[in-house]
Amino acid sequence: MADASIVLEHVSLAFDDKVVLKDVSFELQPGHTKIILGGSGSGKSTILKLILGLLKPDGGKIMVNGQRVDTMGERELIEMRADIGMVFQEGALFDSLSVDENVGYKLYEESRMPEDDAYRRVEEVLGFVGLHEFIDRMPTELSGGQRRRVAIARAMAAKPGILLYDEATTGLDPITAMSVDEEMVKLRDLEGVTSIIVTHQLRDAFFVATHEAVRQNSHLTFTQADAKKADEAEFIMLKDGVVTFEGNASELRASSDPYIREFLS
Numbered sequence: 001m002a003d004a005s006i007v008l009e010h011v012s013l014a015f016d017d018k019v020v021l022k023d024v025s026f027e028l029q030p031g032h033t034k035i036i037l038g039g040s041g042s043g044k045s046t047i048l049k050l051i052l053g054l055l056k057p058d059g060g061k062i063m064v065n066g067q068r069v070d071t072m073g074e075r076e077l078i079e080m081r082a083d084i085g086m087v088f089q090e091g092a093l094f095d096s097l098s099v100d101e102n103v104g105y106k107l108y109e110e111s112r113m114p115e116d117d118a119y120r121r122v123e124e125v126l127g128f129v130g131l132h133e134f135i136d137r138m139p140t141e142l143s144g145g146q147r148r149r150v151a152i153a154r155a156m157a158a159k160p161g162i163l164l165y166d167e168a169t170t171g172l173d174p175i176t177a178m179s180v181d182e183e184m185v186k187l188r189d190l191e192g193v194t195s196i197i198v199t200h201q202l203r204d205a206f207f208v209a210t211h212e213a214v215r216q217n218s219h220l221t222f223t224q225a226d227a228k229k230a231d232e233a234e235f236i237m238l239k240d241g242v243v244t245f246e247g248n249a250s251e252l253r254a255s256s257d258p259y260i261r262e263f264l265s
Contacts, residue, residue, distance in 0.1 A: 003030065004030075004063070005029065005161065005162055005194040006051060007028075007061070009061040009062075010025055011024045011025070011050065011061070014058055020046050020241050021057070021241040022240075023060075025060075028194060030192070031194055031232070032234070033184075036196065036235075036238065037199065037237050042240060048086075050062055053072055056070055065083060084164060085162070095138070099136065099142075102150060102154055103122045103126060103153045122157060128156070129183055131149055149180065149183060167200070167201075185212065189212055190215060205235070206249055209248070209249040210233075210249050212226075212229050230250070235249065237259075244259060245257065
C-alpha cells in the first residue's frame with residue numbers, strides 16, 4: 001500500500017554462493033508491528049541492515065516512508081535514518097558517557113537543538129522507560145535490563161517514527177525481559193511507533209503481539225489486545241532466507257507446518 005512505512009518487494013541477497021534472502025516481500029503499516037522469527041542464520045537481522053541501507057540487495061526494492069532505500073546514496077541514507085531508531089541485543093552504550101550523554105547523544109552531537117531542550121527531552125524519555133533517577137549514572141552502574149531500557153530511550157530520543165529491535169531481550173532473565181517487552185508495547189500504543197522486532201524469544205514475541213498498553217488518567221495497564229488490535233502485529237517466519245509464514249499470533253499457533261511446529265515447541 002502507498003502509505004506503508006516499510007515495503008520490501010521480492011528482495012534477494014547472497015554472499016558468494018550463500019543465499020541469505022530469497023524473494024522476500026512484506027509491508028508494514030504505520031503504528032503496526034512486524035515480528036520476524038527464524039533459526040540462527042535464517043536472515044532475520046539481515047533484513048534490518050537492508051532497511052537501514054547498510055547492505056544493498058542483489059534484487060528487489062526496499063521502501064521506507066515512501067522513499068526507495070536500495071538506490072540511495074550515503075547522504076540520502078543519513079537523512080532517511082533520522083526517522084529510524086535501532087535497539088541492539090547488547091545495548092551498544094558508550095561506557096565512557098553518562099546515561100544522559102548516551103540517551104541524548106544524537107540530540108547533543110548531531111542536531112541543532114538547544115542544549116537545555118535536549119536535556120529536557122532526555123529527562124522525558126528516561127521518565128517514559130522508568131529510569132529518570134539514573135540520568136547521571138554511568139552504564140557500568142546499571143543492570144542488564146536497565147542498560148537495555150536506556151538503549152530504548154536513546155533510540156526514541158529523536159522521536160523516530162520507526163524502531164528496529166534486534167534481539168532486544170536476548171540474554172535477559174524473564175522478569176527483566178518482560179520490562180523491555182512492555183517498553184516496546186508502550187512505544188507502539190502510546191507513541192504510535194512503527195516497529196520491527198527480530199527475535200527468537202517466543203514468549204516475548206507473543207506478549208508484544210497480543211497485549212496493549214492503555215493509559216487511564218495517570219495509570220498505565222497492559223491488557224489482552226482485542227482481535228483487531230492483535231491483527232496489527234504480524235509474524236514472519238524465515239527459513240533459509242525464505243518467508244515460510246506471514247500472519248497473526250493465532251494463525252501462527254494454529255499452523256501445521258512442521259518447521260513452525262518444531263520452532264514453537
